[in-house]
Amino acid sequence: MTLKNKYYSTKWLTVLLASAVVGFLAGFTGLLLKQLTEHFEQLFFAQSQQRSYLLVFFPVFGLSLIFFLRKQLFKNKENKGIREVLDATLSKKKLSLYKIPSHFINGFITVIFGGSTGIEVSTVVSTAAIGGLIARKEHFLKKYQNEWMGAAIAAGITVLFHSPLAGLFFSYENILKRRSKIITATHLVAVAVAWGLLWVVDEPPLFATHLQAWKYEALPYFLLLAGIAALYGVYLTRSVLLVKNFFPMGHKPYGNVLICAALLTVFLWFFPELYGDGYHAIKDQLAAPSPMTAWVLINVVLLIFLKPLLAAITLRGGGDGGVFAPSIFAGAFLGLLVANLANTYAGAALIPTNFMVLGIALVLSASLHAPFTAVFLVCGLFGDYSLWIPLMILAPITRWMSSRLYPYTVYNIHLKSVKIK
Known part of the structure; x- marks a missing residue:
């Protein structure tokens, strides 16, 4: 094997291993946020139906907590959702690492205290920041920052919706909007690892049901x-x-x-x-x-x-x-x-x-x-x-x-x- 071939083999091996790490970290983050949110949202919602006065307390407490966390802990910067990811992919700027805990915590607090939205965008941004983190570790990986972000997002969506294809298509249709060998490799490995994580924990589909044949x-x-x-x-x-x-x-x-x-x-x-x-x-x-x-x-x-x-x-x-x-x-x-x-x-x-x-x-x-x-x-x-x-x-x-x-x-x-x- 020539020196050049050894270099490319080592490069691709590093890419595949890094993709597996991205898939696990992003998948685990999405799974943890999903299970925590489902558990506490169900618990708090049930309490609010038994004690209606809690509906006065929950939204004020939840939004106030997010407000003060942003002021005191998260650099006084508001979260802008998927817009932050799109801006990062277009400008090649790095997503700040505080976006991982910021979106994770804020998304969790928003939903469990009655905020009428979901954790999907929180998962997308926090996992994108995880993908961006991988690009900081090796010099030649830096040029693939967008690919890592897309792969991490695909893994997170896979876990949330029990569908690897949804993760792959979301990254393509809404985030990267292009194809290449490196995108295919990083995404397939990351999604496969995230899907394997779901299999290990035996996570069921959110609305698991048997549909009747259409006519x-x-x-x-x-x-x-x-x-x-x-x-x-x-x-x-x-x-x-x-x-x-x-x-x-x-x-x-x-x-x-x-x-x-x-x-x-x-x-x-x-x-x-x-x-x-x-x-x-x-x-x-x-x-x-x-x-x-x-x-x-x-x-x-x-x-x-x-x-x-x-x-x-x-x-x-x-x-x-x-x-x-x-x-x-x-x-x-x-x-x-x-x-x-x-x-x-x-x-x-x-x-x-x-x-x-x-x-x-x-x-x-x-x-x-x-x-x-x-x-x-x-x-x-x-x-x-x-x-x-x-x-x-x-x-x-x-x-x-x-x-x-x-x-x-x-x-x-x-x-x-x-x-x-």
């Missing part, structure tokens, strides 16, 4: 849901951006925290389904669907339209999060609404659970502009691939319709220097 008679309603989801994706994006960036919430920083906490309390009091990521409400519907009375239909409509607004209020108050959880929550209830309206008023025989799955994927595709991420993410969430054929057809269509109506997402709009009108 061709449902296709017109699938298309109807795709059109509605495209419109809703634009509504979600625009409402989050407008509330988060322009809605006046007080001139003094801590006053802003108190105002946002008060608004959270009011909405959570009347709509407890909006507490935290809202996944508990989806699980309740899957376990015991509510009869579709007129009041239940009105309540579902209100939940769908309020979720993005409450997520934006949470973010405006300093909470950590993004549009992943609101899209999953709203998509599930949007699909449920369409199926039940069609069954009640059009005599259709649609399967509500199937429409909840479709709704999640289509709203994610519309809001993230990432159709293949949405398809494999929702299949991983439910642990079932029965609907992958209509999903693979409808998700790109929904993304196309949504992007034609509004070409930006909450993650890329700042890159275009667009002023929202």
Whole structure:
């Protein structure tokens, strides 16, 4: 073996070993944040339902704690979510290491105390910082910083949604948006290690259920849901951006925290389904669907339209999060609404659970502009691939319709220097 061949063999061996380390650290971080958040969110939510006065205390305490941690511990810098990762990949700047504990802790506190968002963005940024850390260790690895960040993010998404393909596609569709040998190698190894970690701990899918086979008679309603989801994706994006960036919430920083906490309390009091990521409400519907009375239909409509607004209020108050959880929550209830309206008023025989799955994927595709991420993410969430054929057809269509109506997402709009009108 020539000296040159030895060098390249050693280089690739180092890359593969580093990718395995990235996959384990990012996967373990995502798994730890997921399990801790699920446990304490369930515990605190149950307590708030038994002792309603806690709904007054939880949002104030959670957002206040984040505010003071940022002031005293995290360099007085606010978290900007996935925007920070995109900025780092474009400018080749390093993500500060404090982003790992900052997003981990703030995301955890936000959700367990009722902030109406999820830990997905916290996982993305903290794992991206882990990937960036690897690039600091060896001189020749520094030029692959973006590749390590993407691989770490892919591993984190794999763990959160029980889907390696969702992790790979999310990194490609939303973060790096390119392919190369080094990207393929780092991502495949990191995702394989993260997937192996899930296998070792026997972590089940979040909404594990058995879906019924879809029927061709449902296709017109699938298309109807795709059109509605495209419109809703634009509504979600625009409402989050407008509330988060322009809605006046007080001139003094801590006053802003108190105002946002008060608004959270009011909405959570009347709509407890909006507490935290809202996944508990989806699980309740899957376990015991509510009869579709007129009041239940009105309540579902209100939940769908309020979720993005409450997520934006949470973010405006300093909470950590993004549009992943609101899209999953709203998509599930949007699909449920369409199926039940069609069954009640059009005599259709649609399967509500199937429409909840479709709704999640289509709203994610519309809001993230990432159709293949949405398809494999929702299949991983439910642990079932029965609907992958209509999903693979409808998700790109929904993304196309949504992007034609509004070409930006909450993650890329700042890159275009667009002023929202």
